[in-house]
């Protein structure tokens with residue numbers, strides 16, 4: 001005999017109600033039709049995100065003073081050969097051993113040639129040292145940024161520097177140096193090797209002449225081991 005308690009009917013209603021609820025829940029989670037969905041955001045790798053945030057693709061370029069006024073920047077000239085550097089050093093050391101220190105007027109002339117003054121710009125190849133604050137060195141002679149090659153001592157003006165050697169070479173053959181050569185005697189080939197320095201040499205000679213300063217000619221250092229030490233070798 002079947003039961004008339006209505007449990008079977010009641011169970012079917014519950015099943016239907018449960019099925020309806022499930023359908024409604026599914027419908028809610030599905031995107032509605034005809035409603036545009038957002039496009040997929042492209043995936044960025046960690047590096048791409050960093051480079052976008054930091055803009056690190058290329059460092060900013062700051063114009064130099066020369067670039068700002070439309071002139072091409074100073075190019076550091078090629079250093080003398082190793083043999084030439086050894087020869088120059090030998091001449092300088094020999095002159096120090098035999099003569100001690102250069103004449104004061106000669107040193108003053110070299111100071112103007114390298115550092116300039118209020119009316120005279122400094123040599124384009126003179127550079128501030130990275131190892132000692134206030135010191136300068138010559139980037140053209142190939143001696144490097146080291147105390148023995150400094151053109152000055154910022155703390156003690158009595159220190160024996162490169163400019164104190166009785167004979168010392170300058171890559172531009174500027175006034176006061178052992179291998180000085182007037183601009184008018186330079187060949188085009190030599191001018192092209194250090195164009196910025198040569199241009200300044202011409203200007204410095206004009207200023208020195210206007211001040212009544214006589215520029216001494218190049219001179220031969222002391223002889224060592226049969227070396228003639230002709231200044232034209234430098």
Ligand code: SF4
Pocket residue numbers: 113114123124125126137138139140141169170171172173174197
């Ligand atoms: S090139 Fe000559 S003048 Fe210029 S910094 Fe060097 S030594 Fe001095």
